[in-house]
Amino acid sequence: MALGFIKKIFSFGKKEVDEVPAEAPAPALEAPVHPTIEQVYEDTTAQEALPVPGEAEPVETKFVEPVPVAEPAPVAAEPEPEPVLAPIVPETILAEPEPVVPPVEEELPIPFNAAEEPFEQTLAEALTPPVHVPEPVIDVPAPVEPVAPAKPASSKVTVTRTVEEKKAEEQVSAEPEKRLTWFERLRKGLARSSQQLGDSIGGIFTRRKLDEDTLQDLEDVLIQADLGMETAIRITGSLSATRYGKDISSEEVRTIMATEIEKVLGPVAKPLELDLSHKPHVILVVGVNGTGKTTTIGKLAAKLTAGGLSVMLAAGDTFRAAAIEQLHIWGKRTGAPVVSSKLGADAAGLAYDAWKQAKEAGSDVLIIDTAGRLQNRTELMDELAKIVRVLGKNDPEAPHTVLQTLDATTGQNALNQVEIFKNIAGVNGLVMTKLDGTARGGILVAISAKHKLPVYFIGVGEQVDDLEPFAAKDFAKAIAGVA
């Protein structure tokens, strides 16, 4: 409630506050396809190199055929479907920030292992109503493009996991050879982080009393684990207050550590809420190169479409042909139409056009991909600010969600990335990717303590179901290595 974003949702819930009625687009927005772009650009700022109408790249929209699926399984008429569900895939890349944004096209490996796991099957898993899954979810055919997706009744949609989903997951994983529960996967993903931390703590607290030296050693270990000074002091302070001068085991230390980390993460572990009175609710995805923007968009689109929402994607990364192609692949997998333009086209123009198309199509959500950029590249950051301004011409409150992806493997640099993207693009939510296999998962704690921005999701792999709503307790326990 403390967030402007959430306030916005509630004010719209009361009724239209905007000059733009929800259903009846303002006249300017309904103007023939592209002509208003010119006006927008002229308005935006005289200094910017804005595309002249004649030069504007024609935007083409591809409507993806629904993925053929067997007979739609009779879906139990659930009264109020929670718009949520499972997930998708991707590809690997840089750890250290490498200035990129190459104008030259490079071949990007497709992040989807279709050979091993056909998307239809994966998505069917995602779509299967958990409560009705007596057998492994995989075997249950489900409609990919729901005939009549149950739309959320209210204009506020929360993207989270349902209790039923969790139960179903546990049920499934209890069977032989089944997939791990989310928590098990999280633990596995954070194993390197927690193992390293556990070993270091074990080295300090082998038959030792808690004194100044051990506290100092522990503080050093916590800082080295990227948890940040603030959290390190919080943990040692808690230990000192309750156990100073006493024997303490490394297990006890890790338990207290989990408790304190959870306190830091609790306030930022919020579900992503969508204000559907906007139609489309615009999600702009930003971040440094290779942090997982496109992949996260694909995973998120899968969740939203599975929840019955109509989603449109916009390939705003106009620098790389492979990025555009990658988004089209995700569009096909999720059944979401993709708006794209030619390589090198003006990204703000593309975003503007995409909004119009989403409006005309009556899409619930428009997710816009952007080119990766380093936070110290001023001209590229300016371009990002321009995208935000141009979107505001359509809907003064757009983009409603500015999601920044952060690569956990980059460690401390992520702190700075958030600072700059927040200032330039108004980031109001985070997704941390690549928590699988990194020893630097602690950085999420430091970021949460410093920036206090909502963390909506975390990514622990490249598969469709490797994106999950962020849960403070699960994460705290997994990184501290306690049961």
Ligand SMILES: Nc1nc2c(ncn2[C@@H]2O[C@H](COP(=O)(O)OP(=O)(O)OP(=O)(O)O)[C@@H](O)[C@H]2O)c(=O)[nH]1
């Ligand atoms: N292991 C792992 N890999 C991920 C995760 N999320 C994304 N990736 C991989 O990271 C690589 C980059 O992902 P992209 O989605 O292309 O990142 P991007 O930010 O769109 O990249 P640019 O367009 O170059 O800025 C791909 O190989 C993804 O498969 C994750 O949670 N875990």
